[in-house]
Amino acid sequence: MRLLVVEDEKALCESIAKGLRLDGYEVDTAFDGEEAVEVISTDSYDLIILDLNLPGMDGLDILKNMRENDNETNVLILSARGGLNDKIEGLDSGANDYLCKPFHFEELEARVRSLTRRRTVQNNIVLECGEISLNTKTRTAFAKGEEIALTRKELAILEYLILHQGRPVSQEELIEHVWDGSVDSFSNSIRVHISALRKKIRTALGKDPITNRVGQGYVIGGNGE
Incomplete structure (x- = not known):
C-alpha cells in the first residue's frame, strides 16, 4: 500500500512516515500545499493523510480540487482544527475520516488500516487466500x-496481491502501490522481490499459488491459485 503524508511540520511528517513504513507501507511526504498538489496529480496513492x-x-x-476528478482515493484529515464545524466541513468536502491533533499513533495506525481495507471486500485484520494468511496489524x-x-517488501507485495x-x-501497478516515489521503473528490483516471495511460499506450501500471466x-x- 502506498500512502502520502501531507504535513508542514517536517519533524511530525517524517515521524508519521517512519512509523507507517515500519508498519509495511510505502510512504511519500509533502510539506506544503503546492508540493502536495503536484505529487497528487502525478502519482497514485491508496490513502492520503492530509x-x-x-x-x-x-x-x-486541495481536497475539494482533488474530488473534482478523483472520488476513489481515501483521504484522512489530520488536523489541529478540532471544532465540530471543521469536522463537518472536512467530511462534507470529501474526506473519508477526520483525526484531530494531538493524537495517539496507535489510533492513526488503526484508522489507516481501516481506510486501506475499505477499497476491498476484506473487512478483517487478517487477510486470507487459500492456505495463506496475512495479519495486517x-x-x-x-x-x-x-x-x-518475509521481508517488509515481500509482505507488502503479498498483501497487495491478496x-x-x-x-x-x-x-506497473505494483510500482504505484508498493514502492515509493524513488523506485526506478526499469529496475530489476520488482522481479527480484517477487521471485524471492514466490520461492518462500513454494517452500512452505509445496506449490506456488502466484502465477504470472504474460502481458x-x-x-x-x-483462477490463478
Whole structure:
C-alpha cells in the first residue's frame, strides 16, 4: 500500500512516515500545499493523510480540487482544527475520516488500516487466500498455519496481491502501490522481490499459488491459485 503524508511540520511528517513504513507501507511526504498538489496529480496513492493548515494552499482546497476528478482515493484529515464545524466541513468536502491533533499513533495506525481495507471486500485484520494468511496489524504471514519469514517488501507485495486476489496485478501497478516515489521503473528490483516471495511460499506450501500471466501481471487466488 502506498500512502502520502501531507504535513508542514517536517519533524511530525517524517515521524508519521517512519512509523507507517515500519508498519509495511510505502510512504511519500509533502510539506506544503503546492508540493502536495503536484505529487497528487502525478502519482497514485491508496490513502492520503492530509493536514489542513498548509503553506501555499489550504488542505481543504486541495481536497475539494482533488474530488473534482478523483472520488476513489481515501483521504484522512489530520488536523489541529478540532471544532465540530471543521469536522463537518472536512467530511462534507470529501474526506473519508477526520483525526484531530494531538493524537495517539496507535489510533492513526488503526484508522489507516481501516481506510486501506475499505477499497476491498476484506473487512478483517487478517487477510486470507487459500492456505495463506496475512495479519495486517502484526505484519506476519502464514502458510498452513506456520509463519513465513518475509521481508517488509515481500509482505507488502503479498498483501497487495491478496487484496486484489483473482485478478492480474501488473508490474506497473505494483510500482504505484508498493514502492515509493524513488523506485526506478526499469529496475530489476520488482522481479527480484517477487521471485524471492514466490520461492518462500513454494517452500512452505509445496506449490506456488502466484502465477504470472504474460502481458497481464501476477495473480494469486481465483483462477490463478
